[in-house]
Amino acid sequence: MTMEEHGRLSSQNCFHSNRCTMLMLFGSVFSAINIAFAFSSRHAINSKLLGRQIKRISLRPTTIHPSEEAEQSHGHTRTILFSQPIHTIEDDAILTLQQKSNEKGEVDHEAPANFLSGSAEGYIVTKLYNVPLDGFPLESNGEDSRLSLSALFSPEDRIRLRLESSNVTLPAALMFLDPERYPTQSKARKAIRQRAICICRNHNNNNNNNASLTPKFDQIGKVIMRVYPGDAIGFQRRAGSDYYAMQGVPYRSPPFDVPVVYEDDHMAIVNKPAGVVMYRAESGQDGKARGGGHGRDTLLSALPYYLKPSKLAREESDEDDKPQNLMRPQPVHRLDRPVSGLVVVAKTRKATQHLSKQFELRKARKTYTAIVNGCPQQLTSNENESSSSYEWNTIDHDLDEKTAITEWRSIRKVKSLHGKDGQLTLVELKPKTGRYHQLRRHMAWVCSSPLVGDTTYDKADESALRLRSRGLFLCSNAVELEHPFYNTPAGREDWISLGQREIRHGDALLWEDDSTGTVKIKAKIELPQKFESFLRRENERVDKFASG
Numbered sequence: 042m043t044m045e046e047h048g049r050l051s052s053q054n055c056f057h058s059n060r061c062t063m064l065m066l067f068g069s070v071f072s073a074i075n076i077a078f079a080f081s082s083r084h085a086i087n088s089k090l091l092g093r094q095i096k097r098i099s100l101r102p103t104t105i106h107p108s109e110e111a112e113q114s115h116g117h118t119r120t121i122l123f124s125q126p127i128h129t130i131e132d133d134a135i136l137t138l139q140q141k142s143n144e145k146g147e148v149d150h151e152a153p154a155n156f157l158s159g160s161a162e163g164y165i166v167t168k169l170y171n172v173p174l175d176g177f178p179l180e181s182n183g184e185d186s187r188l189s190l191s192a193l194f195s196p197e198d199r200i201r202l203r204l205e206s207s208n209v210t211l212p213a214a215l216m217f218l219d220p221e222r223y224p225t226q227s228k229a230r231k232a233i234r235q236r237a238i239c240i241c242r243n244h245n246n247n248n249n250n251n252a253s254l255t256p257k258f259d260q261i262g263k264v265i266m267r268v269y270p271g272d273a274i275g276f277q278r279r280a281g282s283d284y285y286a287m288q289g290v291p292y293r294s295p296p297f298d299v300p301v302v303y304e305d306d307h308m309a310i311v312n313k314p315a316g317v318v319m320y321r322a323e324s325g326q327d328g329k330a331r332g333g334g335h336g337r338d339t340l341l342s343a344l345p346y347y348l349k350p351s352k353l354a355r356e357e358s359d360e361d362d363k364p365q366n367l368m369r370p371q372p373v374h375r376l377d378r379p380v381s382g383l384v385v386v387a388k389t390r391k392a393t394q395h396l397s398k399q400f401e402l403r404k405a406r407k408t409y410t411a412i413v414n415g416c417p418q419q420l421t422s423n424e425n426e427s428s429s430s431y432e433w434n435t436i437d438h439d440l441d442e443k444t445a446i447t448e449w450r451s452i453r454k455v456k457s458l459h460g461k462d463g464q465l466t467l468v469e470l471k472p473k474t475g476r477y478h479q480l481r482r483h484m485a486w487v488c489s490s491p492l493v494g495d496t497t498y499d500k501a502d503e504s505a506l507r508l509r510s511r512g513l514f515l516c517s518n519a520v521e522l523e524h525p526f527y528n529t530p531a532g533r534e535d536w537i538s539l540g541q542r543e544i545r546h547g548d549a550l551l552w553e554d555d556s557t558g559t560v561k562i563k564a565k566i567e568l569p570q571k572f573e574s575f576l577r578r579e580n581e582r583v584d585k586f587a588s589g
Contacts, residue, residue: 177214307389373396410515412466495513495515
């Protein structure tokens, strides 16, 4: 073979090899496309079947009937009767699915309308599902309108998950019992991992043996758990009260404590910790909404966990003296994130209007306490002599082209190595108007004594930077305002029936003002521990430096 023929043969072999490689590559691509198309088609078919089946599910409200009898049966409907009246929050709040009895066909299984205990302390069950005694149907038929396992899962998934009529996984049971809430396995698994699902084993079978009718949810749900006929499944939440839990309040406890200073059926006063925001952030730094930058770690989200629902929750009359309960407690004013102290909260619609109006018209009196850098000076009316005494001083200095008035006085002066002119001052502040950062700007701009820890108005000089480590020292420690209910015609009757001129509730005081005849409430709390510890530490440093 000549060299020319050998070269031609090598070129042909290389061409054939490259063509085979290209064909194999195209074959792999087309196979992947076919698999994706088949999966999407099957998913579309299952979704269509699921959507058709969802329409057939009907939900019925749970009811209770106080009676001395234990249980009565009327035809195909079983009604549970309790020996003592149970306080219900909403008649249509808890929904149960229609279940099939092993003896009498279709029945409406009524669950108690009061909330059951969950799998752990602090959890309550707000939705109850009963697994059918005859198991889950494998195939759907014309007469049975319920879901079937074949409509929810493919044959391959049924084999992989080992799904049988009397033995299914917990996610599969949730998809069957409540397809609207759990349309997919991922939705069901997410709820289980969030500890929102609990299980009571063999509850329905025990009822047939005259055991307790109240299910005891002693197991927290897990994704790998199996569910059997007769089991009861509960959806649980963790909240401070039944009513607020039903309004969509998070079931987990907030990561901070909110002490309740005063509370009744109309309003409450709570102590907000420093570093907690009032509401969710409405937008990000770029101005675009981000669905709440602080999540559930806000005072508004924490209030339902610490406050009790009003006993007037079901009052729906439109009369002037009949308050209506709010879906969740609502603060009627705000405190900045680094500020701690008292926040007034409304629990009814009437109280919201009444309390908000007081803050709008400056009838509510708030008192703040702060530590300022240096010794604040205020010119007296004579304008020739300064006042540094412990008497009240007035700052009348417009902010943002609006009237702004603040009253202040010195309470205590402490020596400090890092303070302005070697001093720190504990001051009491009473804002007469409510401008943006009014107290902080008045003390920094007018009195030349910015608040310790105020990173916005302390000018960032050497003295201010050395005092920033402990945060902002500003606390709203006292508030006084008119009670939103006891000054209405119906409320006056209740107040008179109490037969007392003053009523004390912990750190709060209810009393009737002799000059105006109105019932007022006043609350005052101790300053946070960091105030005293900071002043003592600064003073000790000076003494140690002087002696050393």
